[in-house]
Amino acid sequence: QITLKESGPTLVRPTQTLTLTCTFSGFSLSTGGVGMGWVRQPPGKALEWLALIYWDDDKRYSPSLMGRLTITKGTSKNQVVLRMTNMDPVDTATYYCAHTRRGFGAFDIWGQGTMVTVSS
Amino acid sequence: SYVLTQPPSVSVAPGQTARITCGGNNIGSKIVHWYQQKPGQAPVLVVSDDDDRPSGIPERFSGSDSGNTATLTISRVEGGDEADYHCQVWDSSSDHPVFGGGTKLTVL
Numbered sequence: 001q002i003t004l005k006e007s008g009p010t011l012v013r014p015t016q017t018l019t020l021t022c023t024f025s026g027f028s029l030s031t032g033g034v035g036m037g038w039v040r041q042p043p044g045k046a047l048e049w050l051a052l053i054y055w056d057d058d059k060r061y062s063p064s065l066m067g068r069l070t071i072t073k074g075t076s077k078n079q080v081v082l083r084m085t086n087m088d089p090v091d092t093a094t095y096y097c098a099h100t101r102r103g104f105g106a107f108d109i110w111g112q113g114t115m116v117t118v119s120s
Numbered sequence: 121s122y123v124l125t126q127p128p129s130v131s132v133a134p135g136q137t138a139r140i141t142c143g144g145n146n147i148g149s150k151i152v153h154w155y156q157q158k159p160g161q162a163p164v165l166v167v168s169d170d171d172d173r174p175s176g177i178p179e180r181f182s183g184s185d186s187g188n189t190a191t192l193t194i195s196r197v198e199g200g201d202e203a204d205y206h207c208q209v210w211d212s213s214s215d216h217p218v219f220g221g222g223t224k225l226t227v228l
Contacts (some may be wrong), residue, residue, distance in 0.1 A: 037217070039163075047155075047163065047206050047219040060216045063121060096162055105210035105217065106153035108174060110162040 002026035004097050004111035012091075012118050018084045021074060022097030022111060029055055029073060029080065035100040036080045037107055038071065040093040048093075051082060054102055087118045122211040124220035131226045138194040140223045142207030145188060150209045152190040154183055157204045157222075166205075167192060194225070202227045 008020035020038070027034060038050040051071040052060040061069050070083040080097060094115045098107035125143040132138040142152065152170050155163035165174050167183040170190070180195045194201055207220040 039219075046221045047208075049217045049219060052216070062216065063214065104168070105151055106165055106168045106208065107155075107163075107217075108165050108168070110164070113162050 002099055002109045004099060004109060006095060006097050006111045006114040008095075008114055008116065010115060010117060012087045012116060014088055014118060014120055016087050018082075018087050018091070018116060020082045020084075020095055020097075020114065020116075022080045022082075023074075023076075024078050024080070024097075024099070024111075027099065029053075029077070031055055033101045033103070035102055037098050037100055038082045039096045039098060039107065039110075040091075041096070041113075042090075042093040045093075050084075050095075052100070053080060089118045092116065092118045121214055122209070122218050124207055124209065124218055126205075126207060126220040126223045128221070129224045129226065131228055132194075132197050133228045134197055134199060136197055138197050138201070138225055140192045140194075140205050140207075140225065142190040142192070142220050143188055144190070144209065147188055147190050147209065148186045150185070150212075152183060152185050153208045154181075154192045155206045155208065156201075157206065158202075163206060197225075197227055199227050201225060 004024045035054040037052040053071045094113040096113045097111045099109040154167040156166045157163040170185045171183040204222045206222045
């Protein structure tokens with residue numbers, strides 16, 4: 001059974017850097033084809049894809065946020081980390097991590113999400 | 121970048137059929153996925169690869185995809201189907217996923 005859980009700060013000040021960790025179980029990010037993504041959702045708004053990392057360390061970033069995002073495998077083999085710099089109040093959202101597979105294109109398992117508020 | 125357009129809301133009576141559309145340029149040539157999201161919960165994949173249902177998803181959920189419109193069809197709608205529904209494709213030109221704006225399904 002695959003499970004995912006996001007963790008990180010609930011409150012971030014403007015201009016600060018947000019670091020979120022997704023801790024997962026039930027699969028290995030070393031297995032061929034496996035990928036992990038981050039998706040966010042501002043309150044009452046649409047889902048927005050942010051970043052993807054695959055088992056072979058191939059990475060993808062949202063063009064609108066490229067330059068602010070970094071996705072990496074964590075120091076623990078069952079973690080993925082997302083860093084977003086220069087946070088702004090418009091970045092206030094629930095941030096989700098999700099499992100995918102290269103060539104599949106869909107996110108088949110999601111974490112519960114973590115709400116991040118950007119405010120001074 | 122590729123844009124997916126969904127109606128903000130759809131309403132349907134219990135027992136009837138709900139159809140939620142997702143518009144995109146030549147979306148019929150792309151593979152479409154659909155997610156159900158209930159209030160306060162994470163999205164759940166209900167249809168993948170245009171018309172496949174993940175394990176545990178009722179047969180009442182189906183998808184189709186042709187021309188510039190993809191459609192999620194929910195037959196014999198139940199109160200528990202009330203949720204937001206999001207479409208998603210993989211934009212091959214930019215090599216990343218794209219989500220639609222979401223549709224709120226209300227069961228009258």
